[in-house]
Amino acid sequence: MKDVLKLDLGCGTRKRPGFRGVDSRKFEGVDVVADLREAWPWPDASVGEVYCSQFLEHLEAAERIHFVNELYRVLVPRGTAAIITPHWGNARAYGDLTHKWPPVTEFWYYYYLAKKWRDANAPHNDFYRCDFECQLEYTISKRLAAATDEQKRFALANFRDAAEDLKASLTKV
Secondary structure, eight states: OOOOEEEEETOTTOOOTTSEEEESSOOTTOOEEOOTTSOOSSOTTOEEEEEEESOGGGSOHHHHHHHHHHHHHHEEEEEEEEEEEEOTTSTHHHHSTTSOSSOOOHHIIIIITOHHHHHHHOTTOTTOOOOEEEEEEEEEOGGGTTSOHHHHHHHHHHOTTSEEEEEEEEEEO
């Protein structure tokens, strides 16, 4: 069996150890220069794992759909992707003027990336070709480090800047 790839998409100068670095610019550590808004250069079912941190929020809505469709295409069955974006309720999501609207939210991951949900609730969204299981977690503000779990849940639900990042773990169905 041939080896499957591990890709760090949008790695910039901080390529994850053990991964092939992919970026639109040839920074040190970038192994593949590619525009991920276009067709990806990897064959179907050739990638086992993807890491993508602080990149997806820079794409327009249609480009995000293209991204998840290409991600689905290149991942092996049950392949995984870790995608990290600024949490939509954090000022970091809005402070960088290169971030595109709308911010990435939990709703998008849980609903639109799951074929079963789309088929039942949004059949007009047939431009999605992906099907992912998703688990989400949050990077909590350091100000809440000493808070109880109950206090953290309350802060996440009610306070701006309680969460710093939204971390999605996707698995190809």
